[in-house]
Amino acid sequence: MTRKKDPLRSTEWFGGHEKGAFIHRSWMKNQGFPPHLFDGRPVIGICNSWSELTPCNGQLRDLAEHVRRGIFEAGGFPVEFPVMSLGESNMRPTAMMFRNLAAIEVEESIRANPIDGVVLLAGCDKTTPALLMGAASCNLPALLVSAGPMLSGxxxxxxxxxxxxxxxxxxxxxxxxxxxxxxxxxxxxxSRSPGTCNTMGTASTMACLSEAMGITLPGNAAIPSVDARRRVLAFMSGRRIVEMVHQDLCMSRILTREAFQNAICANAAIGGSTNAVIHLQALAGRVEVPFLLDDWNRIGRNIPTIVDLMPSGRFLMEDFFNAGGMQAVLRRLLDAGRLHGDCLTVNGRTIAENNGAIRVLNDEVIRPMSNPLTEDGGIVVLRGNLAPNGAIMKPSAATASLMTHRGAAVVFEDIDDYHARIDDPDLEVDEASVLVLKNCGPRGYPGMPEVGNMGLPRKLLQKGVTDMVRISDARMSGTAYGTVILHVSPEAAIGGPLALVENGDMISVDASANSIVLEVPDEELARRKANWMPPVPPASGFERMFSDQILQADEGCDFELLKGRRGAAVARDYV
Incomplete structure (x- = not known):
């Protein structure tokens, strides 16, 4: 492999005989690194989100060793560094509140240190976008290695x-x-092995979409966490990142607008998580790619869901892997002419070159386009006077008969109100009602927790009711299901129309028309708005920073000050 002609970024730290270079090399050598590692070879960061508090990421410490071996074999100098680990199963109030904080840590860790390229080790759902967002703002060569799904239960x-x-x-x-x-x-x-959720939850979705966008090696998305082939992929990723540095293959060359369009199509085909909308919006903002909420409607509608996986279908990620994994899905989409096949990927080949000859090994798990699980699997973006800036729903997880619905609102002012009253025998609710949950958006909770898939009232469950229309400014887990309308924007906590809904108001939803309407006259809504009082903001700390900076769901819930590429320019050395 021909070395990069321009000086490596790490040379600014380790090259020459100045006092600063002496200090940088000498202190690194106290770990036992021999002198020849500082001879101008690429320094590769292994950005590890491992933590025992994040069960999905528990095996990343082992994968890091295999990445390290690959880097050494390719002539690179591996240096592992930790970042904040985000586990949705344990973190309160929600891991989403800390996604941007972790992205800050990734970005500044890369920029502040002698790193020429980086391998991102991620698993649980917020770690993947956090690491990609942080690295994208630096725009160095980078690729993702996912933790992999746990075995079937x-x-x-x-x-x-x-x-x-x-x-x-x-x-x-x-x-x-x-x-x-x-x-x-x-x-x-x-949970019978390490790994991420074995359903098509957000972790699996983000791994699949990362592969569809070309920021991982082919096959990364679906290999089970404990399968030896995941270790092989980690090793090969270590080898490949060294080559990417020599080729100056930066993230902005991979994460193009066409790559994001491919991700929208892939998300429809796999029945992917609604959380992908927020994460891709935020990532696009980091790489400065024009990407709108309505792109999900324009590009993703009329693409069938062909992956028969929970929560939309029957099977699990282990079955998906054995059926051909994400590469088989991409082959189906390529054959149907639904992808930009010329998009570049981290291995230097295009999406079409990587996946055009892949065999689908099980037509039940990965169905033909002519026999889909759902005819129209794309994320539906709804707009109307209840959600002027948009709301979303997932058709593949919804009840078809409820996709067009009109019902009276049963309103919960916040999640505590919901828990206090949902099982009250005197709650005025029936199966035609629309459950409305307020103040669970980015600022309202804060952090926008996964509570949008509200459990149904006990008295209706006992009657055999299994689904109802539910509306909120919250998110829901990618593993959840139901006719759930999410991410209502603007949220209730900043005075969006959702804040003005009262018990008994009629709400009409028509997914085919992308419509959500609160049937209340404008004059009455204006009267209610005049009497609305905003919540008291947090006094201090990260929660206050979050509240001050957070963008709304339709913009990806990034911090306003973090949008865009800041690059990885080396700061002046003052030693």
């Missing part, structure tokens, strides 16, 4: 999917059809 002879079956079993327990003891017994059966 099984309970009482039935397949058990992480996340998805939590919501199902929880509703069954509340309805009285299973006991608390049975519910508890499912815990160990669900």
């Amino acid at each position: 099984s309970f009482n002879g039935e397949v058990l999917g992480s996340g998805t079956d939590v919501w199902r079993l929880s509703e069954e327990m509340r309805a009285g059809t299973i006991s608390p003891e049975q519910f508890s017994a499912a815990e160990a059966a669900m």
Whole structure:
């Protein structure tokens, strides 16, 4: 491999015989690094979001060693560094509140240190966009290695999917059809190996879309976490990043507008998480790619969902991998003419070159385009006087008969109000009602938690009701399902129309017309707005920074001051 002709970025630290270079090399050598590692070879950062508090990422410490071996073999100098780890299963109030904080840490760690390229190790759903966002703002050569999904679960002879079956079993327990003891017994059966959720939740979605955008090596998305082939992929990623540095293959050459368009199409095909909308909007802002919420409608509509995975379908990620994984999905989309096949990927080849000859190994798991799980699987963007800046829903996880609906609002002012009243026998609600949850958006909770898929009232569950229209400014887990309208923008906490909804107001939803309407006269809404009082902002700390800087859902919930590429220019050395 021919070395990069221009001086490497790390040469600013380690090259020459000045006092500063002496200091930088000498202190690094106290770790046992030999002198020849400072001979001008690429210094490759291994950005590791490993943590025992983030179960999905628990195996990344092992994968880092395989990345390290690949870097050494290709003639690079690997240096591992930690970043804040975001685990949705443990963090409160929600890991989403810290995505931008982790992205800041990634960006500044890369910029402040002698790094020429970086391998990003991510797993749980917020870690993938956080690491990509931070690295994209520096725009060095980078590629992603995902933790990989956990093995399939099984309970009482039935397949058990992480996340998805939590919501199902929880509703069954509340309805009285299973006991608390049975519910508890499912815990160990669900999570039987390290790895991310084995359903098409946000972690799997972001891994799949990263592969569709070309920022990972082919095959990265679906290899199970404990499969030896994931270690091989990590090793090969270590080798490849050294070559990328020599080729100056920066992230902005991969993450183009066409790559984002491919991600929208891929998300429809896999029945991907609604959270992908927010994360891709934020990532596009970092690489300065024009990308609008309405692109999801314009590009993603009429693309069928062909991956039969929970929560939209039946199978799990291990089945998906055995059926050909994301490469097989991309082959289907390429054959249908739905992708920009000429998009460059991190291995130096195009999407079409990487995936055009891949075989689909199971037509049940990855269906033909002519026999889809859902005819129109793209994210639906709704607009109207209830959501002037947009709201979204996921058709592949919804009940078809509820995609067009009109019902009376049952309003919960916040999540505490919801928990206090949802199972009240006197709650005035029926199956035609529309559940409305306020003040759970980016500022309102704060952090925009995954509570949008509100559990149904117990008295309706006991009658056999399994779905209702639910509307909120919150998010929902990618493993969840139901006719759930999310990300209402502007949110209630900043005085959006959602804040003005009252019990009994009629709400009309028509997904085919991309419409959501609060049937209240403008004069009455103006009267309510005049009496609305904003919540008291946080007094100090990160929560105050978050509240002051956070953008709304339609803009990706990034911080205003973080949008754009700031590059990786080397600061002056003052030593």
